[in-house]
Amino acid sequence: MLVAVGSMVALVGCSGGGSGVSVPPGFDALDQCPPRSIAVEDLRAIGEPGCDLVGSSLTFPDGVSLPIYAVGEVFSSSDSSAGDDEHLIVNWGIPGVGVFTRDGDELLDLWATSDEAEHLQREQAKIEGVRLE
DSSP: OOOOSEEEEEEOBSSSOSSSOBOOTTGGGOOBOOOOEEEGGGHHHHOSOSSBOTTOEEEOTTSOEEEOOSTTEEEEEEOGGGOSEEEEEEEOSTTOEEEEEEETTEEEEEEESSHHHHHHHHHHHHHTTOBOO
């Protein structure tokens, strides 16, 4: 489980083996997108971006802005001064990025650039111990 005070970066599976959610193939052929700041509420409008969003940042409704790391890296951030909410970002490569906010094991919000990124993010949430129902 990824629980952080501050921030934490971990890897999801890129090869399809072991436990974890596998990153879809083909991500290594993506060029980097021009870095930009994206509101999480606007992710769906992006769709599959056609490039790697690494280096861009996401802004959450609570005003927190967090970076998008390399494909396959899980970035988790929480701030104890803002309660127990934790933001978790995964760059899935071709399908784009998925993001969720949770309080303990409760899913508060989930955003993604595409249906596939949302599916992958939900699978990651299960691994992180988040109740989806």
